[in-house]
Amino acid sequence: MKTVLETKNINKYFKKPVLFHVLRDISFKVNPGEFVSIMGKSGCGKSTLLYILSTMDTDYEGELYLNDKLITGLDKDELSRIRSEFIGFVFQFHYLLGEFSVLENVMLPAKKLGRKSPEEIEYSAMEKLRMLGIEKLALKRASRISGGEKQRVAIARSLINDPIIIMGDEPTGNLDSFNSKLVFDIFQGLSKEQGLSLLVVTHDEDFAAKTDRIIEMGDGMILK
Amino acid sequence: MTNWKLILSIARTHLLTKFRQTAIAALGVTFGIGSYITLVGFMTGLNQMLDSLILNQTPHVHIFNEIEPSEEQPADLYTEFENSLIMIHSVKPKQSQKKIHNALALIDHLEKDRNVLAAIPQVKTQIFYISGSIELGGNLTGINAMQEVSYFNFGDYLIESEPESLENIDNAIFLGAGVAKKLSLSPGDRVQISTVKGNSFPLKVAGIFQSGIADLDNIQSFASIKTVQRILGEPENYITDINIKLKDIEQAPALANKIKKQFDLQAIDINTANAQFETGSTIRNLITYAVSITLLIVAGFGIYNILNMLIYEKMNDIAILKATGFSGTDVQFIFMSQAMIIGFVGGVLGLVIGYLLSVVIDRVPFETEALPTVSTYPINYDPWFYVIGIGFALISTFLAGYLPSRKAKNIDPVDIIRGQ
Ligand SMILES: Nc1ncnc2c1ncn2[C@@H]1O[C@H](COP(=O)(O)OP(=O)(O)O)[C@@H](O)[C@H]1O
């Protein structure tokens, strides 16, 4: 069976302000449809790892595979394309373009990818918004909606290009328990019903306990 | 593969939501281009007017006979003295006439030249204007009025009179404005003139001539060639000057040289006659361009500043775009197109405002004794200024946008996201 995401011996150093070995020999796999959470103390390197996995950070040693294909060492424009085609990313802070409408925020990555016609893109964007229960907000400005709503918009955006994996960096870290549960349920639905792989960093024990697998990190290493 | 529609729509959203900053940046360009158009149109308009003031009145080549001492003295021709030093004192001008020999044939010959637009004869003489016991020295020039009108804008310098009347009215004269004032004469009056030889003639004042150059208007008058020939008692082939207008003014020195050599006449070309004048207009043009370019550069810095600020404010957007699949080049294009839109809109607005200001200046009354042909400030509407204006707006906004947009291209999204 294919693996969606695999790392082999990833090491990363920060050279400033002092030489700092932030990630040590990270090797793990994520299988299709698997919902994996990453836990670990603040500062142990979870975000740093996620930036590497999402192809945004290319300054590391080791190998990164997506769909069994080595993507380490590809050039930036190719990585941009891979990122938009295969990876959905949800941040802790709802990173939306505040001047655009909710619908436009969701559509932009698909328009960039250009795989579908504008009508199809709008249709599937509305579909995603409906799935997340926020289709009523479609035409609102992204800066004028609540935090929980923003996070759901960000999830809709991460889904627009039908990625093979969603990565989240503490996506519920900023939400109240009601909205946290909402987001968790959405993630679980995606994994169970649509067979999407998820890799989510969290501090929330309850959240992690309900996922398929927990990766524990400490001091830049995988503990178990 | 760049999706321009998408990039332009993002750029447009950025510009519209930051409308105030966009407007200020665009107005910077508008100001620069608008003042460039106004300034350059006004300055070159003035230059052209001053140029044409000279060019219209001045023949491209002026042919006449000059009284001068013979270069060859009889002793030079005598072979016995060939190897000796000859000293001759008190050399006098050769006995010669002002008349151009065989002038009518020469005019025919000149007009056959492809470069020559017209060769126009004149008869110049000195006269006295007589008023009671007062004799006022002056010049009378016999002209073909209609030809002078077509080729040297003679009509522009006539007050209260039609150039035709010189030909139609018997013994008509156009008096210089200064002469008319001194003698209290106005059109319809009679004036008595006398030749150097002492013969006097009554002439009818048919009009007033005013060139704006007081020294000229105080002495100069015009009559038809026939009238002057009659006053002087000379036949119809008595012509003292020929004025040539060329198709291409650049040919003037060459033609003048040719005539000098071939016909043994004096021929002065306009470039020689007005050398210092040309330097003046070159310097005025230089100043115009220096000021305009300064204005445009200032506008360029304004755009640079505002784009820099915009990109600083849009750091988050840049990181998000990059995190969701936009490449650095896409981001650069987004900001470059913002710069170019600002440049284009500001530039076009600048052209419109420059044009409107020019029209306003064009209507402002500008009346001066010195320039009888001008009633409002002159403006040059050369379309090239507009092409240069919009071109400069686009180039300067391109340069001003390039550095900030390259910065945006190279922003590492991880740095921004981590910074939160
Ligand atoms: N740009 C950087 N330069 C130097 N050190 C950094 C940088 N970013 C993060 N770090 C350090 O790397 C470690 C891991 O950070 P991070 O991956 O954000 O941790 P986590 O997300 O697990 O809380 C921290 O000690 C942090 O101080």
Ligand SMILES: [Mg+2]
């Ligand atoms: Mg973190």
